[in-house]
Amino acid sequence: MQERDMPKADLVTSIVLIAFAVGVVWMSIEMPRLEHRNINPWTVPGLVPGILGVIIGFLGLILLFRSIKQKGYALELTGEKFITWVKKPASKRLWLTVLLTLAYAWGLIGRVPYLLATFLFIFAFIIIFEYNRGENKKKKVKRVVIAFITAGLAAGIVSAVFRYAFLVRLP
Amino acid sequence: MIEGLSMFMEALVGFFKPMTIFNVLWATQLGIIVGMLPGLTATMGIALLTTLTFKMAASDAVLILICMYVGAIYGGSRSAILLNIPGTPANAATALDGHPLARSGNAGRAIGIGTTGSFLGSIIGLFCLAIFTPIIGNFALNFQSFEFFTLAIFGVVICGNLTAPKDPLKGWISGFLGLFVAMIGMEGIHAYVRFSFGSVDLAGGIDLIPAMVGVFGFSEIISVMKNEKLEVIKTEITRVIPRFKEVILHWKTIIRSGIIGVFIGAIPGVGEDIAAWVSYDFAKNASKEPEKYGKGSYEGLISAETGNNAACGGTIIPVLSLAIPGSAPAAVLLAAMFIHNVRPGPLIMLENPEFVFQTVAMVLLATIGMFILGLSMVRWLVKVLEVPREKLMPIVFVLCVIGAYAIHSRRFEISVMVVFGLIGFIMKEMDYPVAPMVLGIILGDILDKNLRRAMVISEGNIFMLFTRPISLVIFLLTVLTIVSKMRWFRGTWVAVKSAVIGVITEKKMKEKIEEKRKDTD
Numbered sequence: 001m002q003e004r005d006m007p008k009a010d011l012v013t014s015i016v017l018i019a020f021a022v023g024v025v026w027m028s029i030e031m032p033r034l035e036h037r038n039i040n041p042w043t044v045p046g047l048v049p050g051i052l053g054v055i056i057g058f059l060g061l062i063l064l065f066r067s068i069k070q071k072g073y074a075l076e077l078t079g080e081k082f083i084t085w086v087k088k089p090a091s092k093r094l095w096l097t098v099l100l101t102l103a104y105a106w107g108l109i110g111r112v113p114y115l116l117a118t119f120l121f122i123f124a125f126i127i128i129f130e131y132n133r134g135e136n137k138k139k140k141v142k143r144v145v146i147a148f149i150t151a152g153l154a155a156g157i158v159s160a161v162f163r164y165a166f167l168v169r170l171p
Numbered sequence: 172m173i174e175g176l177s178m179f180m181e182a183l184v185g186f187f188k189p190m191t192i193f194n195v196l197w198a199t200q201l202g203i204i205v206g207m208l209p210g211l212t213a214t215m216g217i218a219l220l221t222t223l224t225f226k227m228a229a230s231d232a233v234l235i236l237i238c239m240y241v242g243a244i245y246g247g248s249r250s251a252i253l254l255n256i257p258g259t260p261a262n263a264a265t266a267l268d269g270h271p272l273a274r275s276g277n278a279g280r281a282i283g284i285g286t287t288g289s290f291l292g293s294i295i296g297l298f299c300l301a302i303f304t305p306i307i308g309n310f311a312l313n314f315q316s317f318e319f320f321t322l323a324i325f326g327v328v329i330c331g332n333l334t335a336p337k338d339p340l341k342g343w344i345s346g347f348l349g350l351f352v353a354m355i356g357m358e359g360i361h362a363y364v365r366f367s368f369g370s371v372d373l374a375g376g377i378d379l380i381p382a383m384v385g386v387f388g389f390s391e392i393i394s395v396m397k398n399e400k401l402e403v404i405k406t407e408i409t410r411v412i413p414r415f416k417e418v419i420l421h422w423k424t425i426i427r428s429g430i431i432g433v434f435i436g437a438i439p440g441v442g443e444d445i446a447a448w449v450s451y452d453f454a455k456n457a458s459k460e461p462e463k464y465g466k467g468s469y470e471g472l473i474s475a476e477t478g479n480n481a482a483c484g485g486t487i488i489p490v491l492s493l494a495i496p497g498s499a500p501a502a503v504l505l506a507a508m509f510i511h512n513v514r515p516g517p518l519i520m521l522e523n524p525e526f527v528f529q530t531v532a533m534v535l536l537a538t539i540g541m542f543i544l545g546l547s548m549v550r551w552l553v554k555v556l557e558v559p560r561e562k563l564m565p566i567v568f569v570l571c572v573i574g575a576y577a578i579h580s581r582r583f584e585i586s587v588m589v590v591f592g593l594i595g596f597i598m599k600e601m602d603y604p605v606a607p608m609v610l611g612i613i614l615g616d617i618l619d620k621n622l623r624r625a626m627v628i629s630e631g632n633i634f635m636l637f638t639r640p641i642s643l644v645i646f647l648l649t650v651l652t653i654v655s656k657m658r659w660f661r662g663t664w665v666a667v668k669s670a671v672i673g674v675i676t677e678k679k680m681k682e683k684i685e686e687k688r689k690d691t692d
Contacts, residue, residue, distance in 0.1 A: 006601070006602065009601050010601075013601065017344065024351065027366065031363070031365065032363070034361055034363065037361070039361060040627050042623060042626035042627050042630075042631050043360050043361065043623045043624075043626070043627060045358050045360075045361060045363040045365055046365075047622070047623060047626075048354065048618065048619040048622055048623065049351065049354045049365060049366070051622075052347055052350055052351050052354065053351075055347050056344070056347050056348065056351065059340060059343055059344045059347065060344070062340060063340060063341075063344070066340070090397050090398070090399075093396050093397050094393060094396070094397040096396075097392065097393050097396040097397070097564075098393060098593070100565075101389070101392070101393075101568055101589070102589065104568070104569075104572070105572055105585050105586075105588075105589050106585075106586070106589065109572065109582065109585060110582055118569050121565060121568075121569065122565040122566060122569065125561070125564070125565035126561050126562055126565065129396070129561040130559075130561050147562075150562055154565075154566045154569065155569075158566075158569055158570065158573060162573055162577065166222070166223055166225065166226065166577065167226065168573070168576070168577045168580065169580050170573075171576055171580075171582055171585070
């Protein structure tokens with residue numbers, strides 16, 4: 001993130017932090033006092049989270065005032081800016097990485113056998129990131145073959161090591 | 172002292188078995204490779220190895236993790252020198268002088284000097300570990316609830332201060348959020364489940380290792396893939412083993428950086444990267460050739476590398492004596508010790524003093540392994556840096572997933588890893604340090620239990636904190652740490668300093684004028 005955009009980001013963060021802190025304090029106050037167990041009132045479960053909520057809220061307020069002082073309220077959010085950001089190569093790589101990793105961790109794992117899921121993830125990751133439209137067909141085929149072998153070997157070795165050497169029941 | 176030495180010798184002799192030496196060699200080599208590769212950090216390496224060494228005996232497992240730790244902190248210097256990208260955050264200062272040296276064709280010499288600096292730093296670290304752990308451990312026996320409560324707050328505050336020197340507010344926010352994360356799940360006094368929203372998984376709390384694999388592993392993968400590709404500079408690596416004269420020339424820098432490294436390392440949560448920067452800064456200020464710093468100074472390189480590896484020993488001091496980690500990798504080491512039923516903390520010098528000296532022997536073995544492996548196979552290992560990130564990163568992510576899953580065999584831990592990875596990435600993008608958050612997760616339980624116990628003991632009188640000397644000192648240090656970052660304080664401090672210096676200079680000037688007058692008379 002660029003230095004000049006930091007006050008804007010800080011403003012948004014501070015609002016999220018304050019809202020979060022209010023939620024924490026409220027939930028801490030609502031927590032049972034366990035009087036029926038005759039506990040010491042200073043040991044109620046909500047005491048420490050409540051104090052932490054107050055501190056986080058206080059720090060959030062300081063961040064809010066600071067970002068306002070640095071004119072962070074001028075968010076200048078426009079559709080054009082968003083499109084420019086999305087089109088940046090770095091943004092594309094970021095979203096692709098997040099999408100692929102989430103698809104593997106939350107989509108494939110547990111639904112598809114581990115070995116297959118891992119193979120598919122590694123293969124797709126390599127192919128997508130190494131794809132180069134300008135390359136000739138021979139090079140493209142070579143890349144696919146190398147990706148296939150790499151994914152197969154990595155998935156096989158990781159599965160075997162964790163299953164047989166470390167006795168982990170694979171997901 | 173003699174007893175400690177004999178326990179150390181006994182531990183060292185006990186480790187001289189072929190299997191142990193084999194473990195030292197592979198774990199250190201793996202550590203060097205993990206450290207070398209940008210995107211793989213020491214913390215992640217230790218966290219993943221914790222899951223792999225889960226079923227081993229405690230001493231073997233901890234030895235392997237320490238080898239990984241020492242190896243990775245050193246290994247990061249390779250990519251710092253050859254790529255200008257530190258393999259681990261601890262090697263950021265190394266890149267400043269290491270890379271210009273590599274560019275000028277001195278890559279081999281730079282690697283050799285860096286390795287020697289790391290070795291000597293690690294040796295200083297292990298001496299301090301052996302000397303100070305028993306002293307602090309015995310002193311910590313005086314700690315009670317108020318002391319542990321203030322220590323937990325101090326840890327988070329100082330960690331926030333030092334890991335975010337430009338904006339400590341963000342460091343503190345990160346630390347207090349970490350403390351809050353530790354509140355999730357069943358609390359330790361009345362077994363009441365907090366902030367679980369009916370989820371059975373959340374009722375068990377957030378496990379440290381999956382959270383750390385996410386924060387230090389997954390978030391790094393996203394960062395590496397987002398950033399531009401790195402180019403390895405083509406340079407011929409000639410002589411690596413440094414000459415004795417080249418090293419002894421910098422003896423003052425080595426000792427100074429070693430001591431600074433240990434001291435910074437021992438401060439809760441601060442870590443090897445800050446140790447390297449502070450060592451580098453001190454070396455530059457004391458140097459006869461400060462203008463060479465940043466352009467290829469061997470002195471600068473050796474100061475950073477000595478500082479970060481000395482910090483490894485330093486970070487283990489509070490782990491063993493207080494059960495509070497000095498850095499993120501040390502935090503995983505602490506968690507691994509608990510997994511293996513070793514209970515570090517103030518009672519260790521009463522319950523298990525042998526383990527302290529066993530740890531010193533482990534650091535020594537790791538240091539020797541790092542030195543030998545660091546000076547050999549250099550040309551071959553450089554090829555590892557040429558593995559494209561598109562092939563490496565998905566495999567690393569697969570290891571993050573299975574590593575997080577392996578501890579409890581629950582898919583919930585995979586989700587924890589993913590969520591903390593995304594949080595860690597966003598935090599880094601917005602200049603929030605993640606180390607205070609991790610420290611907060613560890614210290615949260617200590618803070619929670621000890622504050623409530625202290626309130627019971629004092630019958631709700633929080634002011635009792637000021638009547639106990641140790642807690643009062645820690646409290647004042649915490650206040651000073653916060654206040655020292657405030658503009659008005661810094662302004663007053665500068666004014667007072669210049670006034671005092673001004674008075675002294677004025678006095679000296681008057682004395683000189685007086686002397687001159689006497690001479691002319």
